[in-house]
Amino acid sequence: MKPNVIDEIVKNELCIGCGTCAGICPQKILKIQDNEYGEYIPSEIQVCDSHCGLCLEVCPFGNNENETQIGAKIYGSIEGMKYLPETGYYLDSYVGYSNEFRQRSASGGMATWLLTKLLKEDVVDYVICPTSQKNPEKLFSFEILSDKNYVKSSSGSVYYPVEMSEVIQKILETPGRYVITGLPCFIKALRLASQRNRKLRERIVFTIGLVCGQMKSKNYTKYIAALAGNKDLNKIQNVYYRGKSPEKPASNFYFQSTDEHGAQQKIFWNEGVSEAWVNRWFTPNACNYCDDVFAELADVTFMDAWLPEYSNDSRGTNLVLVRSPEIQVIIQKGIEELEITTSEIPVKKVKQSQSGVLELKRKQLSYRLYLAKQKGLKVPEKRVNPSKDIGLLKKREIKLKTLMQEESKQLFLNYCQNQFVEGETFRSRMNPFVRQTCQLRFLGKFTLLPMRTIKRICK
Ligand SMILES: Cc1cc2nc3c(=O)[nH]c(=O)nc-3n(C[C@H](O)[C@H](O)[C@H](O)COP(=O)(O)OP(=O)(O)OC[C@H]3O[C@@H](n4cnc5c(N)ncnc54)[C@H](O)[C@@H]3O)c2cc1C
Ligand code: SF4
Ligand code: SF4
Incomplete structure (x- = not known):
């Protein structure tokens, strides 16, 4: 009897809610649902009597192969491929933006440009990415799109849980060439699943990755919508998480929520959003x-150009790491x-x-x-x-953010009653x-203070 994700991952609070286990389960006994904290987790809707262990084998938080080992199998033998421990494998790195999609996109719009280009050039039949659902309990979900206009309207970063169980089942049922966008852990799960399933391996022809520092629960969105003025x-x-203002730098983007009458509430990053983001409130x-x-493990990875020479440009700029020739x-x-204004940039x-x-x-x-x-x-x-080999102040900061x-997570439950x-x-x-x-x-600015004083204040 092999262990499963419920015992090994969910009970140890290690689930990111990607949905891969539920999507690939041959008996379809797992279903992805919200927990009270607004995070997705799988639960068993029937008793598992096969105990095949496939769910755990595809879980990005199971103790399976790591990204370096899987990356070596996918990219290691491609001519011209380079490797750095921080970036993984890569062929080239670029900086730039899409001339058409930049304004409505999260950064420079290159992800949306590539997705629409793949459809236009008939390289893929379907794009899979999160799209807006106009449902207060499920604001976004992964959808399968074949129309460029829908891909265009799905641009932007989604700091909201989305899961892949349904789209994985659809890929397994419907032949075609698919490209899918995902965070690093989602792409790892897809690679693990593709290693074990021929249909996924053949049908997911490209994976598009986004750099990721953290995900947020649904409660994060409820909180910042309330801060913006939409408490109900x-x-x-x-x-929309990444609105751009011509008078502000790219890093000071705004969050916007729209109610059923079309009224919009806005809040800028510097007005309270950053506090919740950087302090890891609502992070799984x-x-x-x-x-x-x-x-x-993605064929190409997009990110923000958080470099002084680009981040003041309110329109947003991408950095790109390419792995697929x-x-x-x-x-x-x-x-x-x-179509894109892009040039090479050193990987450093x-x-x-x-x-x-x-x-x-x-x-x-560590x-x-x-x-x-x-x-x-x-x-x-x-x-x-x-390892505990890290400065005293950093240790304190890490503990504080974990706290x-x-x-x-807990406190929000007290202040979110009856959907208010x-x-x-x-x-x-x-x-x-x-x-x-x-x-x-x-204190960090005064590290020359005697250690004894710092220790006392930290306590
Ligand atoms: C949770 C999260 C954390 C991130 N953290 C960082 C970071 O720390 N540093 C950094 O430089 N960049 C980070 N990014 C990436 C950055 O926000 C942009 O997504 C990236 O630069 C691509 O910009 P773009 O303008 O090319 O994308 P766009 O043209 O706006 O297209 C983005 C595409 O990705 C899809 N997408 C959006 N959100 C998700 C999601 N959650 N899962 C799967 N697909 C999605 C969209 O549907 C769209 O198709 C993060 C993104 C997310 C979602
Ligand atoms: S595969 Fe994804 S949804 Fe399933 S247990 Fe692992 S992280 Fe959670
Ligand atoms: S930080 Fe991003 S990639 Fe890593 S587990 Fe969280 S959501 Fe996944």
Whole structure:
């Protein structure tokens, strides 16, 4: 009898809710549902009597092969391929934007450009990506699209849970050539599933990855919608996370929610959104044990150009890591046809643009693994070892953010009653933690203070 995801992953709070286990289960006994925190998790709708263990084999948080091992099999023998431990395999790196899609997209619109190009050039039959649903309880879901206009209207970043169980089942039922967008853990799950299923392997012809620092639960969106002024959850028809303003830098984007009458509420990153984002409020626990920054198993990965020379441009700019030679040719063609304004950029700039996420998912991960082992928690094998070799202030910051992550989940339940969110009250209850992080940051600037003083303040 092989172990399954419910015992190994869900009960240990390691599920990111990707839905791959439910999509591939031969008996269809797993169903993805919301938990009270607004995160997706699988549950058994019938008793499993086969115990085949396939669900755990495809889970990105199961102890299966890591990204480096899987990446070596997919990309290792391609001519011209390079490798860095931080980025995984890559052929080339680019900076640029799409001339057509930039304004409505999250960054430079190159992901949407590529998806529509693949359809237009008849390289794929279907694009799979999250689309808006106009349903307050399920604002986004993965859909299968064959019309370029729908792909275009699905641009933007979705900081909201989406899961792949239904689209995986549809791919298995319907022959065709599919391209799918996903976060690093989702792409890993698809690679693990494709290794074990010929139909998935043949039909998913391309995977498009997005750099990822963390996911957020549905409650995150409820909270920031309330901060923006839409406190009645029944009224939220759709949301957009990355609005651009010509007078603001790309990093100060706005969140917008629209109610059933078309009235819109807006809130900028600097007006409260960043506080919840950077302090890891509403972040699923699984993200604490993730070491893939650059979606290392995707055929191409898109990200924001968080570099001083680009981030002041409110229109947004992409950095791109390409792993598939076919995608590389399509990008070159896009440049020649003047559809994208894109040029090569050294990979060290790509790494530099994500230095914060790299620290989070490598150095800080080591300490989180160390803490988890100390507590006797079950955590997946990672490519970094558990270690407490990190500065005192950093240790405190990591602990504080983990505390905020847990506290925000529980506390939100008290301030979200009958679909009505008391956002400001919730925020004021989180404020003491935020004050402590500010103090830490302040202390960080005075690292020359005697260690004894710092230790006393940290306590
Ligand atoms: C949760 C999350 C965290 C991220 N963290 C970072 C980060 O730390 N640093 C960084 O540089 N970039 C990060 N990104 C990526 C960044 O926000 C942009 O998505 C990326 O730069 C592509 O921009 P674009 O303008 O080319 O994409 P667009 O042209 O806007 O197209 C994006 C495509 O991706 C699809 N998509 C959006 N969200 C999701 C999702 N959750 N799952 C699957 N597909 C999706 C859309 O439907 C669309 O087809 C993150 C994205 C997400 C969703
Ligand atoms: S495969 Fe995905 S949904 Fe299933 S247990 Fe693992 S992370 Fe959760
Ligand atoms: S941080 Fe990692 S686990 Fe969390 S959503 Fe992003 S890729 Fe998945």
